[in-house]
Amino acid sequence: MTTDVLIIGGGVIGLSMARELAIDHSVTVVERGRCGGEASSAAAGMLGAQAEAYGDDAFFRLCVDSRKMFPELAASLLEETGIDVGLDRAGTLLLSFSEADISARRERFAWQKAAGFEIEQLSAAEIRREEPFISTDVLGGFYLPADGQIDNRKLVHALQRSCELRGVKFFEETTVDRLAIDNGKVVGVFSGELAFSADKVVLAAGAWGTEINAGFDLPFTIRPMRGQILQFRTAKRLFTHVIVGPRGYIVPRGDGRVLAGATMDDAGFDASVTNEATEHLIESTSEISPSLGSLKIQEAWTGFRPFAPDRMPVFGRVPNAENLLLALGHFRNGILLSPVTAKLIADEVRGIDAVPTEFAPSRFYSAAMGS
Numbered sequence: 213m214t215t216d217v218l219i220i221g222g223g224v225i226g227l228s229m230a231r232e233l234a235i236d237h238s239v240t241v242v243e244r245g246r247c248g249g250e251a252s253s254a255a256a257g258m259l260g261a262q263a264e265a266y267g268d269d270a271f272f273r274l275c276v277d278s279r280k281m282f283p284e285l286a287a288s289l290l291e292e293t294g295i296d297v298g299l300d301r302a303g304t305l306l307l308s309f310s311e312a313d314i315s316a317r318r319e320r321f322a323w324q325k326a327a328g329f330e331i332e333q334l335s336a337a338e339i340r341r342e343e344p345f346i347s348t349d350v351l352g353g354f355y356l357p358a359d360g361q362i363d364n365r366k367l368v369h370a371l372q373r374s375c376e377l378r379g380v381k382f383f384e385e386t387t388v389d390r391l392a393i394d395n396g397k398v399v400g401v402f403s404g405e406l407a408f409s410a411d412k413v414v415l416a417a418g419a420w421g422t423e424i425n426a427g428f429d430l431p432f433t434i435r436p437m438r439g440q441i442l443q444f445r446t447a448k449r450l451f452t453h454v455i456v457g458p459r460g461y462i463v464p465r466g467d468g469r470v471l472a473g474a475t476m477d478d479a480g481f482d483a484s485v486t487n488e489a490t491e492h493l494i495e496s497t498s499e500i501s502p503s504l505g506s507l508k509i510q511e512a513w514t515g516f517r518p519f520a521p522d523r524m525p526v527f528g529r530v531p532n533a534e535n536l537l538l539a540l541g542h543f544r545n546g547i548l549l550s551p552v553t554a555k556l557i558a559d560e561v562r563g564i565d566a567v568p569t570e571f572a573p574s575r576f577y578s579a580a581m582g583s
């Protein structure tokens with residue numbers, strides 16, 4: 213089986229790249245399970261470029277660039293596939309329950325205002341006017357109008373449908389176990405006896421990215437960071453914004469579902485939903501909205517965030533194999549970063565140097581050589 217571009221892993225990252233590259237390449241996606249079935253469906257779908265930022269650095273700018281791409285992406289997916297991916301631009305509220313937290317957040321976000329990003333401080337009364345069902349203990353908070361959310365499950369579904377319409381070939385339930393390298397090039401990608409060959413190979417296997425035998429040692433490891441989420445349902449939508457409290461967040465979907473997330477622990481690939489995490493999530497949700505925390509849990513699940521040693525994404529070409537690219541390590545922000553990753557990797561495949569050095573795999577090679 214020969215193709216221009218072979219993508220290993222059909223999560224939001226693999227699918228976004230496949231869709232972009234299918235414009236001018238034959239593309240094949242090899243996916244161990246069902247496309248989008250891992251972290252990309254487990255996520256909460258927040259597009260939290262500002263809420264997650266601690267400084268005006270390359271990562272923040274990457275997140276902002278990607279966030280800007282969603283309105284056009286959502287519109288084009290709707291037109292192509294008829295699927296509305298639930299892009300919701302109501303914004304994010306950050307709640308504070310103590311004066312100390314308010315001033316810590318004011319300090320933490322001052323640079324965003326200075327750099328021209330929208331952020332508004334709100335009083336408790338203003339917050340409760342916006343969101344009448346949140347706790348009366350709230351003392352104030354901040355509003356980030358540009359940090360929205362998307363229904364990530366609908367997004368992966370629409371991306372896969374769009375890929376199909378653009379001629380991408382899918383091999384699902386197909387596990388890649390090794391790459392064969394010859395003379396500094398990937399010459400084969402194998403799933404048992406099944407062999408694929410491609411001009412370019414992109415490894416986008418999420419938290420499993422460095423579990424596959426690449427034919428050489430990568431100088432870093434991607435580790436899974438487990439996250440657990442609870443889902444509640446209210447008869448009608450009670451909340452408008454993504455709401456971030458001191459210990460957790462809620463993400464209200466248009467149909468009354470409310471996701472409450474998320475824990476983070478380093479438990480390998482143990483997919484259990486634990487009692488400890490459930491209790492923590494009920495407490496953090498009750499802190500935001502006591503009535504919500506007392507509802508029956510409708511669903512609970514686990515996902516594995518792909519975590520690189522320096523917490524940053526790893527994308528672009530690797531020195532050991534000229535036709536191999538990586539798109540790994542999106543950690544807490546892979547949904548947000550999916551459109552920009554697709555664009556950067558597609559540029560690289562087309563021979564354009566696009567990936568900022570901060571995110572290139574070469575950073576680990578220099579470190580390994582001690583420079």
Ligand SMILES: Cc1cc2nc3c(=O)[nH]c(=O)nc-3n(C[C@H](O)[C@H](O)[C@H](O)COP(=O)(O)OP(=O)(O)OC[C@H]3O[C@@H](n4cnc5c(N)ncnc54)[C@H](O)[C@@H]3O)c2cc1C
Binds near residue numbers: 438439474
């Ligand atoms: C609880 C939780 C909440 C999150 N919330 C957010 C959020 O609000 N906003 C945000 O932007 N991000 C969020 N994230 C992070 C986001 O989900 C990830 O960064 C993103 O989904 C990573 O996408 P991916 O395609 O790299 O990985 P995945 O979706 O895990 O896809 C990788 C794919 O590779 C396949 N694969 C693995 N090994 C092989 C193999 N050997 N052969 C073939 N295929 C293989 C897997 O089956 C999988 O489908 C959250 C994550 C979690 C767990």
